[in-house]
Amino acid sequence: MKTIDDLDVAGKRVFVRADLNVPLNGSTITDDGRIRAVAPTIAALLERGARVVVASHLGRPKGEPDPQYSLAPVAVRLGELLGKPVAFATDTVGDSAKATVAALGDGEVTLLENLRFNAGETSKDDAERGAFADELAALADLYVGDGFGAVHRKHASVFDLPARLPHAAGLLIEKELGVLKRLTEDVARPYVVVLGGSKVSDKVGVIDNLLGKADRILIGGGMMFTFIAAQGHGVGSSLLQEDQIPVVQEYLARAKELGVEFVIPVDTAVSGSFPDVKTQAPVDDYAVVEADAIPAGALGLDIGPKTAQLFAEKLADARTVFWNGPMGVFEHPAFADGTRAVAQALLDSNAFTVVGGGDSAAAVRTLGFDETKFGHISTGGGASLEYLEGKTLPGIAALED
Ligand SMILES: Nc1ncnc2c1ncn2[C@@H]1O[C@H](COP(=O)(O)OP(=O)(O)OP(=O)(O)O)[C@@H](O)[C@H]1O
Numbered sequence: 001m002k003t004i005d006d007l008d009v010a011g012k013r014v015f016v017r018a019d020l021n022v023p024l025n026g027s028t029i030t031d032d033g034r035i036r037a038v039a040p041t042i043a044a045l046l047e048r049g050a051r052v053v054v055a056s057h058l059g060r061p062k063g064e065p066d067p068q069y070s071l072a073p074v075a076v077r078l079g080e081l082l083g084k085p086v087a088f089a090t091d092t093v094g095d096s097a098k099a100t101v102a103a104l105g106d107g108e109v110t111l112l113e114n115l116r117f118n119a120g121e122t123s124k125d126d127a128e129r130g131a132f133a134d135e136l137a138a139l140a141d142l143y144v145g146d147g148f149g150a151v152h153r154k155h156a157s158v159f160d161l162p163a164r165l166p167h168a169a170g171l172l173i174e175k176e177l178g179v180l181k182r183l184t185e186d187v188a189r190p191y192v193v194v195l196g197g198s199k200v201s202d203k204v205g206v207i208d209n210l211l212g213k214a215d216r217i218l219i220g221g222g223m224m225f226t227f228i229a230a231q232g233h234g235v236g237s238s239l240l241q242e243d244q245i246p247v248v249q250e251y252l253a254r255a256k257e258l259g260v261e262f263v264i265p266v267d268t269a270v271s272g273s274f275p276d277v278k279t280q281a282p283v284d285d286y287a288v289v290e291a292d293a294i295p296a297g298a299l300g301l302d303i304g305p306k307t308a309q310l311f312a313e314k315l316a317d318a319r320t321v322f323w324n325g326p327m328g329v330f331e332h333p334a335f336a337d338g339t340r341a342v343a344q345a346l347l348d349s350n351a352f353t354v355v356g357g358g359d360s361a362a363a364v365r366t367l368g369f370d371e372t373k374f375g376h377i378s379t380g381g382g383a384s385l386e387y388l389e390g391k392t393l394p395g396i397a398a399l400e401d
């Protein structure tokens with residue numbers, strides 16, 4: 001895989017595919033970790049006289065402009081971090097993008113509007129994706145892939161565009177792969193994997209492969225309810241991936257045969273409705289219930305205190321830990337305790353600890369932990385999980401030839 005040192009970038013338009021999918025509260029960025037993570041690549045290219053065109057997705061808009069997912073606030077923050085203005089294009093491949101890119105001088109940078117405002121970006125149709133990649137390719141001479149958090153997506157800017165331009169990996173992707181490789185080689189055991197978060201349908205499948213690798217798998221976050229249901233219990237109105245229940249039952253049976261320990265929550269913190277994370281209004285019907293007695297209508301929003309204690313015990317003797325996905329809706333203080341407890345348990349262990357994922361990394365930082373105390377904070381959750389599974393990642397494969 002070529003790196004930016006292999007490219008002659010001076011005076012050239014360099015397209016940098018970043019993952020600037022940061023958490024927002026309105027237009028306020030609540031954690032800028034992903035912007036800081038890619039800034040060194042952009043700065044290095046600018047220093048070498050490149051005309052840098054940065055692009056990213058943000059959230060999951062439906063293939064058309066949607067102001068709540070605008071990257072405009074990110075352009076401002078990127079400019080602060082780089083110490084120079086970032087011209088913002090109000091579209092991705094339209095008149096604004098073309099004009100902004102054409103106006104770039106050497107050592108100047110622009111950020112395009114959200115790639116996913118265009119249906120071609122995420123299309124499953126090769127021709128539609130290809131047509132959008134052609135439009136993106138017209139904006140640049142060279143391509144640098146550095147959006148590690150999105151390399152598991154077969155999307156136009158991640159997969160199709162690098163095939164159209166001379167390309168290289170950015171500094172962030174180089175660094176991420178360097179560290180994650182350690183978890184695919186000789187891992188120190190016990191190797192404990194902690195899974196949570198809300199992208200349940202995306203991530204249940206990775207367990208298939210982890211069963212052959214991890215010694216212990218701890219399940220929290222939105223993921224836990226499919227496991228609780230697989231044990232035959234009701235989950236009220238909690239996040240449930242009903243079609244995955246038989247799959248999870250098969251995992252539980254296979255884990256027994258393989259001697260892999262699944263640790264499933266014994267209690268959960270619930271409310272009758274999703275908390276208001278914007279206003280942080282107090283939750284007046286907060287309750288902790290046993291995992292096998294979740295009342296109808298209740299929404300499980302965090303692991304309970306007994307589970308937090310149990311997870312801490314299961315992490316205490318770990319020598320390697322990979323954690324993706326918050327244990328609860330940590331964005332509201334009423335449901336942040338489980339995530340806080342797991343982060344603390346990682347620090348209390350003597351393990352090599354890797355925390356992966358946009359929200360997982362944001363959780364660690366916004367809950368006040370010192371990120372330098374962890375072995376590695378990865379910008380990719382789904383991406384690092386799929387890498388650890390040994391899957392071919394479209395955004396890495398595309399950079400490899
Ligand atoms: N019980 C739950 N019900 C609903 N949402 C939950 C629950 N527990 C956690 N979450 C939410 O999960 C979200 C994060 O999940 P996600 O799978 O996106 O993790 P991530 O670390 O960002 O990984 P990735 O980088 O793959 O997106 C948080 O916004 C959190 O509020």
Ligand SMILES: O=C(O)[C@H](O)COP(=O)(O)O
Nearest residue numbers: 019021149150358381382
């Ligand atoms: O947060 C992430 O995991 C990446 O930015 C990818 O986002 P996606 O799951 O919406 O493709």
